[in-house]
Amino acid sequence: MLIYAIRLTSWCSWGVLYPFLAVWLLRLGALDEAGVGVVAGAAVIANRVGALLWAPLVHRHHKRDVIIVSQAAVIAMAGVLHLLGGAGPANVVLWAAAGALFGLANSVATLAQVSFIANQVPPSATTRAFSWENVALNIGAGIAPLLSSMVIAASPSWYALAPVPFAVLTAALAALLPRDRPASAAGEEEKEAGAGSRTWPVFLVLNFLTLLAYAQLHGVFPAHAEPEIGTTGVGRLLALSSLVIVVCQLPLTWVCARFGERTLVSAANLVTAAGTALLPLAVTGPVAAVTAVFLVTLGEMVYGPLYQSIAVRLAGRPAHAMGVLTFVWGVSESLAGVAGLALIGAGLGALSFAGAAGACLLAAGLALITPGLGARARRPSEAGV
Numbered sequence: 001m002l003i004y005a006i007r008l009t010s011w012c013s014w015g016v017l018y019p020f021l022a023v024w025l026l027r028l029g030a031l032d033e034a035g036v037g038v039v040a041g042a043a044v045i046a047n048r049v050g051a052l053l054w055a056p057l058v059h060r061h062h063k064r065d066v067i068i069v070s071q072a073a074v075i076a077m078a079g080v081l082h083l084l085g086g087a088g089p090a091n092v093v094l095w096a097a098a099g100a101l102f103g104l105a106n107s108v109a110t111l112a113q114v115s116f117i118a119n120q121v122p123p124s125a126t127t128r129a130f131s132w133e134n135v136a137l138n139i140g141a142g143i144a145p146l147l148s149s150m151v152i153a154a155s156p157s158w159y160a161l162a163p164v165p166f167a168v169l170t171a172a173l174a175a176l177l178p179r180d181r182p183a184s185a186a187g188e189e190e191k192e193a194g195a196g197s198r199t200w201p202v203f204l205v206l207n208f209l210t211l212l213a214y215a216q217l218h219g220v221f222p223a224h225a226e227p228e229i230g231t232t233g234v235g236r237l238l239a240l241s242s243l244v245i246v247v248c249q250l251p252l253t254w255v256c257a258r259f260g261e262r263t264l265v266s267a268a269n270l271v272t273a274a275g276t277a278l279l280p281l282a283v284t285g286p287v288a289a290v291t292a293v294f295l296v297t298l299g300e301m302v303y304g305p306l307y308q309s310i311a312v313r314l315a316g317r318p319a320h321a322m323g324v325l326t327f328v329w330g331v332s333e334s335l336a337g338v339a340g341l342a343l344i345g346a347g348l349g350a351l352s353f354a355g356a357a358g359a360c361l362l363a364a365g366l367a368l369i370t371p372g373l374g375a376r377a378r379r380p381s382e383a384g385v
Contacts, residue, residue, distance in 0.1 A: 003120070004136040006067065006173045007113050011137050013074050013166040014047060014106040015144030017159070020152045021099075024159045028085055035092040042096040046103030048330025051111035055323030058108065063116035064177040070112065071171040073105035074163055081160035102163075109170070111322055114308065118318035119180050126312055130305035131253040138242040138249075199372030200314050204328050206370065207307055209363035210269055211332035213276045213356040217241065217296045219333060220340030221279050224349045228283035237282070237289055241297045249301050256302060261310060264302055265367040272299030273360035280350045299360075314372065 021043065025036040051058070058066050080098045114133065121129045151162045222234045256264055275295025282289035308325065315321035340352035367373060 001132075002173060002176060003113060003117055004132050006170055006177070007133055007136040008140045009166050009170040009173065010067070010071070010106070010109050010113060011140035012144045012147070013071065013109070013163040013170060014103075015140055016148045016151070016162045016166060017078070017102075018043060018047075019145045019148045020159070024085075024152055024156065025095075027156060030085070030087075031092055031095060035095065038092055039095045039099045043099035043103040045330070045334065046100040047107045048103075048334060049107070049327045050100075050104040051107040052323040052327040054108050055111065055317075055319045058112050058115055058323070059317055059319035062180050063112040063119070064174045064179070066112035067109055067116075067174040067177075068171045070105050070109035071167040071174070074102065074109070074167040077102035077105060078161055078163045078167070082158070085157070085160055107326070111319060111326065114322045115318040116177065116180070118308075118312045118322070120178075123313060126309035127257070127305045128250075128253050130308040131249050131301075133308075134301065134304050135246055135249050138245040141242045142239060142246075199370060202366070202370050203310060203314060203372070204324065206265065206363050206366055207325060207328050208332045209359040209366070210272065210303055210307075211329045212336045212359045213272045213296070214300060214329075215333040215336035216276050216279055216340060216353055216356045217293065219337035220344065220349070220352050221282070223341055223344050224280065224353075225283050229289075237293050240290065241293050244294060244297045245301055248298075249305075252298075252301050253305060256306075260373075261306065262367055262370070262373040264306055265373060266364045268299045268302035268306070269360040269364035269367065271295050272303070273357040273364070275299060276353055276360065277357040279353045310373070 018040075022036050022040045025031055025039060026033070031039065077098055081095075081102065084095060084098060114130075117129050117133060118126060148162065152159050218238070222238075225234050225237075259267075272295070275292050275298070278288060278292035278295065282292045308322070311321040311325045312318050315324065336352075336356060340349070340356075343349055343352045
């Protein structure tokens, strides 16, 4: 369970700063709005896709060491941001570089942690292991933004240093982790994964299509719904999504263990498509809002851990698998977010949700014909860690 505590504290190292990073930068007055967008964007993009370049390095080194070093980098870059914040007007390039390195450090930490999880559990237990990870992340998703709002309200001059306590705690906990499994075991996994080489590209397309819908709730919906239901209303719905995952993720994973991968991937995308299509109606009343958010979240609880588990099996090396998967997720989310916000600005926000729902329908059909996805269900006894 130690690694899940680390996932929680490590996510908070990122999540306690990024929610109000743009607000903090605007209050400083050191950059104009365009510059603030560049800095915040650099941090987010580096956090989403930066770890892919470091996957070979993460694979070769003990994950606990990578986690500790990454947290040292988080502390260092938080310090740099703090110093830049006190220096007055500055070059946007310096700010963007600091933001990108902060995001990259968190990205590498995530890659090391999910690779550690995949290395430490048998193949039959990876879906449940990543379900625990999803629970830890959503606990953090409830805690970190609240703490972030409290820090920027009470001590804005110290806001950039908010990640430091979490990074220190993460490094201390990581020092207690065991070493990676012997290299021979990893080699066996890589050999077994060779059969999935033809399935891997198609599987990544599936992930790209599904994550277009994930981005609608977390990146597009707030901008669509805020004028109608307010910031508090949006916040409550997002908090509901996290709460549902914390309460329902593990029981749902146990139930899903009775079904094959092909069935689960297809069903998860169909449910996500239905919820995404309903999101534009969430502003019409609480029933529509709760139904839409619940359906999107239900789909996420199925495909999230399952996609990670399948990726490890198909790609062989956990660090490579997670690096590529995170990259695809990040690209999909980023493109969906940019396109969705542009459509909202043009008064065509409904097209964003409809397009993402259509992508999920396509993914559901693609899953049914994708070779290499397990069609047989595993016995419930095989799903435990």
